[in-house]
Amino acid sequence: MFLRGGCRRLPLLPAPRPGHRRAGSEAGAAAAPRYEVVVIGGGHAGTEAAAAAARGGACTLLLTHRIGTIGEMSCNPSFGGIGKGHLMREVDALDGLCGRLCDRSGVHYKVLNRCKGPAVWGLRAQIDRGLYKENMQKEILNTPLLTVREASVEDLLLKEPEPGRPGKCQVAGVVLGDGSTVRAGSVILTTGTFLRGMIYIGLEMHPAGRLGDQPAIGLAHTLEKLGFAVGRLKTGTPPRLAKDTIDFGGLEERAADNPPVPFSFLSEAVWIKPEDQLSCYLTRTNLKAQQIIRNNLHLNNHIRETTRGPRYCPSLESKVLRFPDREHQVWLEPEGLDSNIIYPQGMSMTLPPELQEQVVKSIPGLEKAKMLQPGYGVQYDFLDPRQLTTSLESRLVQRLFFAGQINGTTGYEEAAAQGVIAGINACLRVQGRPPFTVSRTEGYVGVLIDDLTTLGTTEPYRMFTSRVEFRMALRPDNADARLTHRGFEEAGCVSQQRYEQAVKMRAALEDGIATLKSIQFSISKWSQLLPGVPISNSRRSPVSAFEVLQYQDANMEILAKAIPEPLGKLAQWRELAERLKIEAAYEWCVVNQQQEMEEVRRDEALQLPDDLDYFAIDASLSAEVREKLAANRPQTIGAVSRIPGITPAAIVNLLRFVKTNHQKTEKLKAVPQSGKYFPGKMYSDKATSQRQISAEFSEEEARFVKTPL
């Protein structure tokens, strides 16, 4: 079934022809429908990617197992959080979907870290699952240039690579479950945990990506045959509880913010009335739960198999084992306005269902709780993200992009952020325009992608503010100033309206700051004007209004009262006033970081050729350094410097080699690579460094499998 903008049916399609599974030939492909961008997967990465590609002007096809699951929040019923809220603001600044949709679907909006400074505020909301899904489907099915089709993808159509770029072949389309083909200018893979997904409950296990869905096995085979290094990760989800069987009486209530803070720069307010919001409740596990878990480790395959794993604790079992004899927090979160389901965040479990029930009933408030669905663990394949460029294009297969959990991340927001970047770049690739990448100095999404593509990951990668060097400059409040104009000018993925709004805000901020800086008084005059703001006597007089605004007790309202002209106008624009206050508070830090930011940018501008064979080049590098470089395949000198164990001397030597041999490598790149590429064919003729990555990685994979949750 095809669904396109407004659910219109497309004209008749060529019927799938049997026996055409390996339709690599031009004759077969000629009759197939063609799209500029094909996105596989309708999760958080896939929807953002498809929408971004379509916004950029590409004729886009989204392929999903079931249209009904588009926009499904398969785990927690919430969006955002510390670090994750930053990502959502950046997705929104690039005109992505999740922020706007959350503003129309939330039931409990809460800014975390309110008292810890605006640079680390974590915008977060409990989301009504049904509403979000509904809104997302409405959005996706009504996006111009975007077609949605229900189909499984079994294989990729491949052809000879474009010369002068890394990659042993390029993708030309996809082969669907019914054997038909769809041709594509670029393909984005966002299959989440569906690659050889395996669900664990107690000692039971069965293949599936999410309960009730089928895993993508054919595609996994193809990717493996192409030489993609594959690792295995695990994740988990808690049991679901019936709300009307929980006694909230003695539990700590967390009320929502009033007024709620919207995620999107475009939203004036969220859809729900502040007083209609639902609350969350906090309870804690006790030693009884610990006892049950410890006594039954033998019944817990997911946990038992494991010896080492993620450093953080995604499951209650790992919390209890690693931090024994103490309480562990469990947040009881509503799943929707009309939903009777409660999501107990913090108690992901893979015990057999009857034991899960015992654990649940051991917790205060849940003594009589009914378990609607047991928790379960998922193990799934991910592809080593070091095989990607920072535009999320594969280095092995040209025009093939990856986004989301398949790259080893966890979280809706991490997936959405990659989705936007992959969608933009798949579109730019088709249009023959330069890639759109975000630097570590520009955004959390830049840090996320640089970390993944440079360092890879050995545990589900999650965003933390502590990963971000320039945290004081990359704030939720200024994501639009950082990214919107770039998205508009370089990627074409931002609407005129959003662009104009961002330009207006930026100009207002500039003028506001200039005005504040131009107002200067002596300290004594200030203490007369603002008796409530204690200005340090060590300051050099005169002091500008902008400097005064840095003080904790100062804000635009107070300033405007003292100096109505010209500050009155600035203070009236509430959002502007808040942003001016933040700019003032962080000015010192941001100015101080400028030099370091420039160093990072300069290093990032020093590009390394994509096709360097680190084992062959004649540079003074140790074998260990060569291995690390080959495994991580850094794109820039900046990325090299972040690989652990690479010495400054090695960086210098590498740079010298590249600079002196640049011409030679250019010539090498220009030599066209021979060899025909068909879907499903094994490539054993090229024993390149990628093979070695693969070998090295498979060892890590063995480790992953043994890791505890």
Added chain:
Amino acid sequence: MALSVAVRAARGRWARGLSSTVPPAGGTGGGTAGGTAGGTGDTIFALSSAPGRCGVAVIRASGPGSAGLLRSLTGTPGPPPPRVLALRRIRDPRSAETLDRGLVVWFPGPNSFTGEDCAELHVHGGPAVVSGVLQALGRLPGLRPAEPGEFTRRAFAHGKLDLTAAEGLRDLIAAETEAQRRQALRQMEGDLGRLYQRWSHALTQALAHLEAYIDFSEDDNVEEEVLARVAVTVRALLQEIRGHLRDGRRGELLRGGVRAVIAGPPNVGKSSLLNLLCRRPAAIVSPSAGTTRDVLEVALDIGGYPLLLSDTAGLRRAADPVEREGVRRARERLCQADLVLAVLDATSVSPTPAALGAALAALEPPPGTPCVLVLNKADLLGGPRGSPGGAQGPPATLLSCEGSPSATPAQGPPATLLSCKTGEGLEALLELLAQQLAQLCGDPLSGWPSLTQSRHSRHLGACAAALARFGDLGDSGDLALAAEQLRLARRELGRITGHVGAEDVLDIIFRDFCVGK
């Protein structure tokens, strides 16, 4: 109270400050001949030849301030002709004191090693000369010591190194980094290295706990007490580093000489003391008050320690403009002193601690500077006051409050009786001075302070400053700002001990706290 509206002027500055969206302004240094495309505003300098005694030492500088530093150090209006060696007198721009006569070369960018404006100073390779020049450079605005390999990095950044990809250059660079490696190893193996590592560890842990509180406290089990523990750690660390920095000047003093200033009221025998100590009539002495006008300086070796002794005009309210200028200079010199020799007339001051203290205070010695009290003209003291053994030690009355000279300085400076006329008490004074110098310089056997230490003390100073700001932020509430100070502090420390990445911080977070999905 005019509201000068300089909206447009401020705009450029803001654009850089607001966020990272604005591309870096090329060549922020700007304005220098040859331009410094993409360079940072900083001008860096370093000793480029091997550290230690040698015939000629080469000090190299790179950056927009290179022309300026040549002007400042040679006192000429412009740099010498490009790429031509020129013999110049190299002076400390602050004191105008000649440091050495040496060769200077001026390489305007982009035709230089780094592609930026560069300058080289070829000076005599004695440690005192080299450290004198390096210190003078460090005091110039906009100049800072280079990080290891920074010249090479800059050369790469400006696309210079591939032009001279001769084999010889590789060896040169290798030698440079090898020396740095050896040098770093020597320090890292020592106590100093262990100390810095310990600090780095403590700081990283404190930061990790603060980061855990920021990233996880709302959802997970990260308790409020974490913040208090972090504050305690940081306070202790700050104290330690500050203490170390104070000690850290020992190496510098040993290299550069301890600057001691003889100060006191007029006509107490200050110039006589100088003459006595240097065993020649270096200063003019006369019975009339206010003979000395200019500052006179002699270099001495006291017990193996280098001492730069200055004689100054007697401190009093002078009517004569020349003498007034002399007093001003004396005060100025006093402020820069590492050690003060306060001379009083033993016959005109009562030897009680209170009276001596008052007399000393009248000289207004710079607070915190060690001081030795010399009670001159002991030969004029009557019988009971002078102890039978001559002026072998401080008056008995002082001993009661002083204890031994090396005892707690809080109780007042050590004092000694002296007769410049007869030379009695000189030995006691020399012993006292040697003790003071030993304290100031430390034990030279504990290792010749290497030149990189001035880099160390700069980074440690910046580290301490950031830790102090962390303390000041205290309860301001913005933990992101507070954490930023710890990050800054760690970055500075990291420039000595090596980089600590975000993953190390996460390792500690996940080890110490139960956090997760």
